Amino acid sequence: KAGVTQxxxxxxxxxxxxxxLSCSPISGHRSVSWYQQTPGQGLQFLFEYFSETQRNKGNxxxxxxxxQFSNSRSEMNVSTLELGDSALYLCxxxxxxxxxxxxxxxxxxxxxxxxxx
Amino acid sequence: xxxxxQPEDQVNVAEGNPLTVKCTYSVSGNPxxxxxxxxxNRGLQFxxxxxxxxxxxxxxxxxxxxFNKSQTSFHLKKPSALVSDSALYFCAVRxxxxxxxxxxxxxxxxxxxxxxxx
Numbered sequence: 001k002a003g004v005t006q007x008x009x010x011x012x013x014x015x016x017x018x019x020x021l022s023c024s025p026i027s028g029h030r031s032v033s034w035y036q037q038t039p040g041q042g043l044q045f046l047f048e049y050f051s052e053t054q055r056n057k058g059n060x061x062x063x064x065x066x067x068q069f070s071n072s073r074s075e076m077n078v079s080t081l082e083l084g085d086s087a088l089y090l091c092x093x094x095x096x097x098x099x100x101x102x103x104x105x106x107x108x109x110x111x112x113x114x115x116x117x
Numbered sequence: 118x119x120x121x122x123q124p125e126d127q128v129n130v131a132e133g134n135p136l137t138v139k140c141t142y143s144v145s146g147n148p149x150x151x152x153x154x155x156x157x158n159r160g161l162q163f164x165x166x167x168x169x170x171x172x173x174x175x176x177x178x179x180x181x182x183x184f185n186k187s188q189t190s191f192h193l194k195k196p197s198a199l200v201s202d203s204a205l206y207f208c209a210v211r212x213x214x215x216x217x218x219x220x221x222x223x224x225x226x227x228x229x230x231x232x233x234x235x
Contacts, residue, residue: 004160031221043207043225056222090160094221105151106221108160 002027004093004109012115018079021112023091025072031055031096032074033106034066037088046089049074050096078114086116119144121210123226130198131234138193138229140208149211150191151223152182154204161207167191178202198233205230 005024013019025032034046045058049068066076072093078085092106120143130136142148149168153161165176172184182193191208209223 033221033223035223035225042227043209043223045222045224048221050221058222092161092221092223096221105163105166106223107163108153110158110160 004091004107006089006091006109006112008112009110010113010115012117013081014117015081015083017081018077019081019114020075020077021089021091021114023074023076023093023109025074025091025093026107029093029095029107030072031094031106032068032072033092033094034074034076035090035092036060037090037111038086043090046076081116083116086114088113119210119212119224121208121224121226123206123208123229125229126227127230127232129232129234132200133197136195136198136202136231136233138206138208138231140191140193140226141189142191142208142210143189144210144212146212148189148191150182150184151209151211152176152180152191152193153207153209153225155207155228156204164193164206198231200233200235203231203233 007022031050033048035043037043047066048056052068063079068074088111090111091109094104094106122141151166152164155161164180165174167174167184175181180195184191205228207228208226211223
């Protein structure tokens, strides 16, 4: 079974631009979560999608948004980039369920390394 | 709110010796606990999880972890360390009950860098 894939792997943008990152979950997985990893803040939860609906959201400004498609693929978008948005963005997929299934582990992709200049 | 503490930024251990990476957690409901490992320029790889049942959980690559409810700890252990175990290790928690039920939001510790010395 193919793992979680993320594209692109590396991205360089300038302040003020916007960026879209893509994540394809493991086949059959319906939950996709996004995390930001930085040396200072560590791993922080951005949001989670299940069946095209945002189920949970972390403490990030509205410049960070996401969506999920009917095939469970997900995209996240960051508008008006700031220097502090430079990070490794990780996507994770899980089987997911409507309720009571949150004990399933998440499988992570290799990440997209975003550098904002 | 849930939180995870990994008190050691770095752990050094000689090859062949036992290793322990410490983790303590705080969560209002039932804790779902996870350990992940990250190699340079790679995503996180799942090692093991505790949901319920036996307090000693066995995982991938010979790792195990001991859940201690009274001490709210979930330390990662391995009887004999390998040089290839050198990596960044993350403990994570998810609230398995109450308002967190059904949510996949993981709260991670800051990570512990493990160095196994030949």
